[in-house]
Amino acid sequence: MIDSSLKDIAAALRDRKVSAVELATESLARIDAGNARINAFVTVDHDGALTAARAADARLAAGNGGPLTGIPLAHKDVFCTEGVLTTCGSKMLSNFVSPYDAHVVSLLKAAGTVMVGKANMDEFAMGSSNENSHFGPTRNPWNTDKVPGGSSGGSAAAVAARMVPIATGTDTGGSIRQPAALCGITGIKPTYGRVSRYGMIAYASSLDQGGAFGCSAEDCAVLLSAMAGHDPRDSTSLEQGPEDFARECTQVGAQPLAGLRIGLPKEFFAEGMSDDVRAAVEAAIAEYRKLGATTVEVSLPNARLAIPAYYVIAPAEASSNLSRFDGVRYGHRAAEYGDLNDMYCKSRAQGFGGEVKRRILVGTYVLSHGYYDAYYIKAQKLRRLIANDFATAFEQCDVIAGPVSPTVAFGIGEKSDDPVQMYLSDIYTIAVNLAGLPALSHPAGFGAGNLPVGLQLIGNYFGEARLLGTAHQFQLATDWHRQAPAGF
Amino acid sequence: MSRTDWEVVIGLEVHTQLNTQSKIFSGASIAFGAEPNAQACAVDIALPGVLPVLNKGAVERAIRFGLAVGATIAPKSIFARKNYFYPDLPKGYQISQYELPVVVGGQIPLLVPDGKGGAYEKVVNLTRAHLEEDAGKSLHEDFHGMTGIDLNRAGTPLLEIVSEPEMRSSAEAVAYAKALHALVRWIDICDGNMQEGSFRCDANVSVRPRGQAEFGTRREIKNLNSFRFLQQAIDFEVQWQIDLIEDGGKVQQATVLFDPDSGETRAMRSKEDAHDYRYFPDPDLLPLVIGADWIERVKGELPELPAALSARFQGEYGLSAYDATTLTASRETAQFYLDTVAAAGAANAKTCANWVMGDLAARLNKAELDITASPVSATQLAGLVARIADNTISNAIAKKVFEALWNKEGESADAIIDAHGLKQVTDTGAIEAIIDEVLAANQKSVEEFRAGKEKAFNALVGQCMKASKGKANPAQVNELLKKKLG
Numbered sequence: 016m017i018d019s020s021l022k023d024i025a026a027a028l029r030d031r032k033v034s035a036v037e038l039a040t041e042s043l044a045r046i047d048a049g050n051a052r053i054n055a056f057v058t059v060d061h062d063g064a065l066t067a068a069r070a071a072d073a074r075l076a077a078g079n080g081g082p083l084t085g086i087p088l089a090h091k092d093v094f095c096t097e098g099v100l101t102t103c104g105s106k107m108l109s110n111f112v113s114p115y116d117a118h119v120v121s122l123l124k125a126a127g128t129v130m131v132g133k134a135n136m137d138e139f140a141m142g143s144s145n146e147n148s149h150f151g152p153t154r155n156p157w158n159t160d161k162v163p164g165g166s167s168g169g170s171a172a173a174v175a176a177r178m179v180p181i182a183t184g185t186d187t188g189g190s191i192r193q194p195a196a197l198c199g200i201t202g203i204k205p206t207y208g209r210v211s212r213y214g215m216i217a218y219a220s221s222l223d224q225g226g227a228f229g230c231s232a233e234d235c236a237v238l239l240s241a242m243a244g245h246d247p248r249d250s251t252s253l254e255q256g257p258e259d260f261a262r263e264c265t266q267v268g269a270q271p272l273a274g275l276r277i278g279l280p281k282e283f284f285a286e287g288m289s290d291d292v293r294a295a296v297e298a299a300i301a302e303y304r305k306l307g308a309t310t311v312e313v314s315l316p317n318a319r320l321a322i323p324a325y326y327v328i329a330p331a332e333a334s335s336n337l338s339r340f341d342g343v344r345y346g347h348r349a350a351e352y353g354d355l356n357d358m359y360c361k362s363r364a365q366g367f368g369g370e371v372k373r374r375i376l377v378g379t380y381v382l383s384h385g386y387y388d389a390y391y392i393k394a395q396k397l398r399r400l401i402a403n404d405f406a407t408a409f410e411q412c413d414v415i416a417g418p419v420s421p422t423v424a425f426g427i428g429e430k431s432d433d434p435v436q437m438y439l440s441d442i443y444t445i446a447v448n449l450a451g452l453p454a455l456s457h458p459a460g461f462g463a464g465n466l467p468v469g470l471q472l473i474g475n476y477f478g479e480a481r482l483l484g485t486a487h488q489f490q491l492a493t494d495w496h497r498q499a500p501a502g503f
Numbered sequence: 504m505s506r507t508d509w510e511v512v513i514g515l516e517v518h519t520q521l522n523t524q525s526k527i528f529s530g531a532s533i534a535f536g537a538e539p540n541a542q543a544c545a546v547d548i549a550l551p552g553v554l555p556v557l558n559k560g561a562v563e564r565a566i567r568f569g570l571a572v573g574a575t576i577a578p579k580s581i582f583a584r585k586n587y588f589y590p591d592l593p594k595g596y597q598i599s600q601y602e603l604p605v606v607v608g609g610q611i612p613l614l615v616p617d618g619k620g621g622a623y624e625k626v627v628n629l630t631r632a633h634l635e636e637d638a639g640k641s642l643h644e645d646f647h648g649m650t651g652i653d654l655n656r657a658g659t660p661l662l663e664i665v666s667e668p669e670m671r672s673s674a675e676a677v678a679y680a681k682a683l684h685a686l687v688r689w690i691d692i693c694d695g696n697m698q699e700g701s702f703r704c705d706a707n708v709s710v711r712p713r714g715q716a717e718f719g720t721r722r723e724i725k726n727l728n729s730f731r732f733l734q735q736a737i738d739f740e741v742q743w744q745i746d747l748i749e750d751g752g753k754v755q756q757a758t759v760l761f762d763p764d765s766g767e768t769r770a771m772r773s774k775e776d777a778h779d780y781r782y783f784p785d786p787d788l789l790p791l792v793i794g795a796d797w798i799e800r801v802k803g804e805l806p807e808l809p810a811a812l813s814a815r816f817q818g819e820y821g822l823s824a825y826d827a828t829t830l831t832a833s834r835e836t837a838q839f840y841l842d843t844v845a846a847a848g849a850a851n852a853k854t855c856a857n858w859v860m861g862d863l864a865a866r867l868n869k870a871e872l873d874i875t876a877s878p879v880s881a882t883q884l885a886g887l888v889a890r891i892a893d894n895t896i897s898n899a900i901a902k903k904v905f906e907a908l909w910n911k912e913g914e915s916a917d918a919i920i921d922a923h924g925l926k927q928v929t930d931t932g933a934i935e936a937i938i939d940e941v942l943a944a945n946q947k948s949v950e951e952f953r954a955g956k957e958k959a960f961n962a963l964v965g966q967c968m969k970a971s972k973g974k975a976n977p978a979q980v981n982e983l984l985k986k987k988l989g
Contacts, residue, residue: 094552095550095551095552101551103551108551111551113550113551113552114545114550115545115550117552212552212554213552213553213554214552214553215552216551216552217552217787219786220786220787221786247556248554248556249554249556250554250555250556250557250787250788250789251786251787251789331783332786334586334781335584335586335595335596335781335783337595338586338588338594338595338596339549339551339593339594339595340551341588341590341595343590343593343652344548344549344593344652345550345551355590359588379781382586382781382782382783383779383781384779384781387781387782387783391783
């Protein structure tokens, strides 16, 4: 049942053909059977899941169910969950139990979802391979020698392995879209400010944005509709009220995308993309033309500056955001230390992994007196230029299409000694975060080693429903998104 | 070189705690005196994932202050993070305003005692005032070998008011601090409680040879929480710097603490180990945008300000600058005075002023009472002033009536005058009779007066007043006595 679409699962629940407890049990059984191979979960909450499932069943029996009532899901371990360990993939928080729920978590609880566990992730969402987790790397269900992408790799792998039909994630530089692509599922990062960041442990506040994973655009739309909306506890939350992002996920004839203008940034197609990815991306674009869309070349001349700008702004914010992990009030504290300074140094040296330390050092450096203007201010100016490029491009098109990742999933350990190579794997996704735009990744075929390739669709601000509707039309005409890895 | 060759340069940074209900970025209460950490919510203790939300009440108070000092209210200001590690700073950064503060410029007019019983006027320009959050407290005393952390104060809203380095003596610094203290209470943005830390001063002090254009190197004295300490700390620091320079030394920029027990300042950290705070705009908060309509609304709600009221007291009531400033030192005093004048009539404004600043202030001071708790009401005082004005009683009798009012011996001045028969004798015949008696009994004084001894006349007046039990109108006694001796 978990392999079905959310719509079908919800109908079965409503018609009492399956119970929420049965669904939760099925999900937990799949996790118990497969998690040892892919390490998608840091925490599996059997008791909590069954309790929530029983409550969902009662609600369904009373006829008060919604589209997500009784649906099992995983939360990325970046979201605070009351009473359940929230580690953020770090030794620093390996003992942290939050006394409160993140806004997203409480919304999805209220919707009646059943959380089965907390998904593995790169430590503090810093990484593109999930190898930076204190709890060991998550592995790609399509090939367990490969990475699932990151930083929301656990969420993507869990959905790809059909352990849960949907999962939450966060995307700061591609952390939803890249693992979705590498794991062969659909994932959307909405417009910055759509999803409240309250209770979502901050990496880079001006870029972090919560989003949704599912097997289809329509499933993502249902989940995102329940996650988004204004939250007065997040000052950067948009004032927009609730919205049905699935409203364009409809069936409309042979040329459903007639009139849609798809922009193809020439810079994305110039070089750097591997041949197998290029072939799949171009085939998907051809499919879009068959569905009635027209394509137009657009230019994002400053997109090449996105990675350097990102690796100034994100570490700068991170260096400050992670200062609260000082061993004083919660989290890891060194067992032995001399004075106060020694306690800070030892606790943080022991509690943080290498990539987190690297970004704290970079961030501290770029904010230092005498360097601030040259790095931080300059990066903010680049950010503005990049956003302007998108604005210009959207004068000529409705959505932008391109690759998500330059290659299919790479091998575990392949890039872990070369941070710059790792950073370059986000070359097509990062500009979107700097501009604050919505974007999704959907399956577009397979490349080398029979590993999934994703296609990225970037929308204008608030264009989530259009993006998801567009991808939905593609998924009505193709079945890439229905492919699942064997053995789970 | 002698002391007079040196000019003192002082600028003050004052942290005023804003009297909002809740903290600047969270909903926790800021009431003083709760059990440690009882008023620290998830945001205040910086749990993972929490976010700040700006308290509009704090912004409104900043606007009120800006308007009260004639400053520019920035249409857009920015909250920044000031990064440093300390156990009572839970986030590892303080949210403050750095490059773009909410209040820019402004002026504080003040009256500085000249040390000779007089006073001179001065205007101190403000650089800026900005909103920020307070840190928690580290409690070093109560835990053996350990430090306790109390985060009740963490996130308390502060308005840091920064003056230009325009004060030239500790007396000017104290006069400025007092004027500012009065103003923030007047416009009701701060309770002004210095013991509880609601109004704390940092003083930047330097000296330079008089006539030199550039400033000397300054040292910053931190956290002075009384006007007396402010004065003592500056005086000590100034002498220390002068001695150092005269001994051939050079002042190093530093942060110093004042020890009230020894009366000395002591370096805390020097410029070399100063923090690099790595300020940058807080990405969790949007720019603070203040529209003209908001400013207009706040302006409409502002009370008449002390400077305006002082000018009115001088213009309409003919009070001296000193009296007008004294009466506008607090909103409560000014209101008491206004109520008194309203009841006694504007013609008696000067007498009202004398009583409010004189006998009433002295009596309240002795009893350690605030003017709002005065046993003698404004109406009662006005009744007393009216009886002085219409010659019903003399000033001497008035003091007795005031004392009786204070002791609740009667409802009003009139009731006390009636009950004790204190009505002034103005009947010429009656006064003449008293004078005749006195002259008859004091022939010696009369002879001395006639021999040209002016003092003898005063003695005779005194005898007449005494004989009338103080009730005779002194002016009439004077006049009639002169005629008789004529």
